[in-house]
Amino acid sequence: MSFKMIHENYNVSDLDKSIKFYNDALDLHEVRRKTTDDFIIAYLSNDSSDFELELTWLKEHPQAYDLGECEFHLAFKADDYKAAHKKHEEMGCICFENPEMGIYFIEDPDGYWLEILP
DSSP, X not given: OOOOOOEEEEEOSOHHHHHHHHHHHHOOEEEEEEEOSSEEEXXXXXXXXXXXXXXXXXXXXXXXXXXXXXOOOEEEEOSSHHHHHHHHXXXXXXXXXXXXXXXXXXXXXXSOEEEEEO
């Protein structure tokens, strides 16, 4: 038996703002959407992987999400680490850097941390 990871879900407060952030910061684009009376789910991906980020907007959740201490994260490998760092610096979304490890994290509009690796 084997298992293949296919997506990770993040709940978001403003779906359009989140989709724009992920498109601008990580070149992820919407590949499909599921809409009901209670929620909208947008699946984001890119040409580098078949893994998807599932963004869920809940109609009855107006408050900010409690993300604990942000000890969980999704990691991305950048093919041009210096250019990625420059872009994220210009966007103002770098929230933590660890030069000794050669990595940094960016933060999305809802406070989720995303690790950027060379």
